[in-house]
Amino acid sequence: MSQSRVQQLRAEILAHDHRYYVEDAPTVSDAEYDRLFRELVELETAHPDWVTPESPTQRVGGAPVSALGEVRHSVPMLSLGNAFSAEEVQAFDKRVADGLHASGALAGGAEAAYLCELKLDGLAISLRYEDGRLVQAATRGNGQVGEDVTANVRTIKAIPLTLRGDVAGVVEVRGEVLMFRQDFERLNQEQGEREQKIFVNPRNAAAGSLRQLDPRITAARTLRFFAYGWGQVDHMPAAQTHSGMLDWIASLGVPVNAHRRVAHGADGLLAFYTEIGEARRGLGYDIDGVVYKVDSLSAQRQLGFVSRAPRWALAHKFAAEEATTELLDIEVQVGRTGAITPVARLKPVFVGGVTVTNATLHNEDEIRRKDVRIGDTVVVRRAGDVIPEVVAPVAELRPAHAALFVMPTQCPVCGSAIERLEGEAIARCTGGLVCAAQRKQALAHAVGRRALDIDGMGDKLVDQLVERGRLTSLADVYTLQADELAGLDRMGPKSAQNLVEAIDKARRPSLGRLLFALGIRHVGETTARDMARHFGSLEGVLAADEDAMMGVPSVGPVVAKAAVHFLAEPHNRDVLDRLLGECGVEPVPEEAPAAAGAVLAGKTFVLTGTLPTLTRDEAAQRIVAAGGKVSGSVSRKTSYVVAGEEAGSKLTKAQELGVSVLDEAGLIELLGDSD
DNA sequence: GATCCTCGAGTTCC
DNA sequence: CTCGAGGATC
Numbered sequence: 001m002s003q004s005r006v007q008q009l010r011a012e013i014l015a016h017d018h019r020y021y022v023e024d025a026p027t028v029s030d031a032e033y034d035r036l037f038r039e040l041v042e043l044e045t046a047h048p049d050w051v052t053p054e055s056p057t058q059r060v061g062g063a064p065v066s067a068l069g070e071v072r073h074s075v076p077m078l079s080l081g082n083a084f085s086a087e088e089v090q091a092f093d094k095r096v097a098d099g100l101h102a103s104g105a106l107a108g109g110a111e112a113a114y115l116c117e118l119k120l121d122g123l124a125i126s127l128r129y130e131d132g133r134l135v136q137a138a139t140r141g142n143g144q145v146g147e148d149v150t151a152n153v154r155t156i157k158a159i160p161l162t163l164r165g166d167v168a169g170v171v172e173v174r175g176e177v178l179m180f181r182q183d184f185e186r187l188n189q190e191q192g193e194r195e196q197k198i199f200v201n202p203r204n205a206a207a208g209s210l211r212q213l214d215p216r217i218t219a220a221r222t223l224r225f226f227a228y229g230w231g232q233v234d235h236m237p238a239a240q241t242h243s244g245m246l247d248w249i250a251s252l253g254v255p256v257n258a259h260r261r262v263a264h265g266a267d268g269l270l271a272f273y274t275e276i277g278e279a280r281r282g283l284g285y286d287i288d289g290v291v292y293k294v295d296s297l298s299a300q301r302q303l304g305f306v307s308r309a310p311r312w313a314l315a316h317k318f319a320a321e322e323a324t325t326e327l328l329d330i331e332v333q334v335g336r337t338g339a340i341t342p343v344a345r346l347k348p349v350f351v352g353g354v355t356v357t358n359a360t361l362h363n364e365d366e367i368r369r370k371d372v373r374i375g376d377t378v379v380v381r382r383a384g385d386v387i388p389e390v391v392a393p394v395a396e397l398r399p400a401h402a403a404l405f406v407m408p409t410q411c412p413v414c415g416s417a418i419e420r421l422e423g424e425a426i427a428r429c430t431g432g433l434v435c436a437a438q439r440k441q442a443l444a445h446a447v448g449r450r451a452l453d454i455d456g457m458g459d460k461l462v463d464q465l466v467e468r469g470r471l472t473s474l475a476d477v478y479t480l481q482a483d484e485l486a487g488l489d490r491m492g493p494k495s496a497q498n499l500v501e502a503i504d505k506a507r508r509p510s511l512g513r514l515l516f517a518l519g520i521r522h523v524g525e526t527t528a529r530d531m532a533r534h535f536g537s538l539e540g541v542l543a544a545d546e547d548a549m550m551g552v553p554s555v556g557p558v559v560a561k562a563a564v565h566f567l568a569e570p571h572n573r574d575v576l577d578r579l580l581g582e583c584g585v586e587p588v589p590e591e592a593p594a595a596a597g598a599v600l601a602g603k604t605f606v607l608t609g610t611l612p613t614l615t616r617d618e619a620a621q622r623i624v625a626a627g628g629k630v631s632g633s634v635s636r637k638t639s640y641v642v643a644g645e646e647a648g649s650k651l652t653k654a655q656e657l658g659v660s661v662l663d664e665a666g667l668i669e670l671l672g673d674s675d
Numbered sequence: 676g677a678t679c680c681t682c683g684a685g686t687t688c689c
Numbered sequence: 690c691t692c693g694a695g696g697a698t699c
Binding site: 333335336337339341343354355356357358359360362382387388426521522523524525526527554631632633635636637 | 679680681682683684685686687688689
């Protein structure tokens, strides 16, 4: 036995790996493969000096680490615009074709060529090869900075440790790590036998496996990889097209999914979508749609980017997954304002990646409109892929005993009458703050982040204090002492002390926040701030009659009446007097809106998605500080949409309306001019 | 009076 | 995120 046998074994194993993972056409049995592998292990054990890092035996995984390091991507990893309908795809094709016709890159009347591929439901990673050797692997993270998962990725057999052929310099391959359904089911079975965590779906299992601190765990799980793009490439091949680049990546021995082809025009794209939709179930792994990319690389460069999303690519997602389940019961919840919301209790059902057990039914009319009855089998989906929604009952499966929902006449929490005013969709508990549910939520609202912002005072704590009769009104919050808090559930002396300090800080809220905290019907954050600015002081607000109130921008007769009525209520006056008196609360006047000359004056922004460094609140604050406005929905009047990761329908809407889109860097640039 | 634009309120799951 | 509804605008 010699070193040459070792090399021969390695070559054979690598060839088998390639046929199995890349070509999807194995030529040996698993047993035969195992025999070769064991022989190699034996030889290497006998001759440790023959072992190289690229040997297939070195995929077992090194020692665990305490945390994953960070990696900055040399070329940012992109996100994609989304489409859910044929119309949106047609609009995308038109934008691309118009853009390319205008520059003469596409002959008049000719259709644009696109590479179509699967949108795999896994985790995006970037593999960095230097002189053909895998040196680093990183998750996508926020697109700029990801996590270093090199040690784990080295254990994935589908990913070559060395590229085929002579590749000099840096080649970064980007693609998706995923778990095939079969491997997922086997893993869960094993996890169950070992009484370990069961994964809800292959995506979570892949993510959990890849982000392990102990690479040996990753090594024990079967992950797959398919490349769909590239980052830094020092020596670009001659390819002029995206499809050509993918062929080149495949020729390096990296798996590229076979379900890809070049199509022309919107019709070609939609045909691919339909075809994949039909093949979806048989794929053996999860996809959440397909992706279209303008094939010509020079055309891609011309089209460029909006925000972080390329104008030359589009993810066409499958409609939200639907499932059917049984509607066990319809219960009602009481909201902060007394709104009675019927909620469907469902037999747990797995849909769109999570198990759904509850879904809102909004109100009585909605239930009637959908004609859902208790005992029905219903169709459930996750609206906008997040919030579960009951779509409709399955008429054929309605049991004889199916019962209509009857709105209770008394509040389930306090027993007060429930009434529904003429012309309103919502029924309400009339108990007001007598109702424990309303009192709890009113208090939780008042201490919440957007109102008095008392850190450490969450729903759970408010619940406990209300139940013990320690909190009846907002004024009571300011009388809480550290020693009485310390005894409560999940409250040590340290947390209690922190909370008391947080309460003390809340003695000087801005007037707008204080007004918002009161929970006056129709008076939200914006209206409260407008009121604070208009009157300048709490005394001014309290002295206003309905006419004076209507002078506040965005306040009309309905809001004015609600506010004046609320502030005249003896009970509410009482609480305010206590706050200002014994509690020592001193509202500070709202800052004046930025001067008319401020850079962003007159500009309206809409924020969507997750920004790389700022939270959405921080971004909003900075926009307001520069004189801009932040709104919740996109319209023709919107000046800019600031889009981050996973931007959803608002980005789509912005593109439809032709509203300018910024990324965080673009926003900061705009803001920068103001300093 | 109709239409568009915002704001407020409620909600699910991990 | 979505719906309902109040307010502004034409």
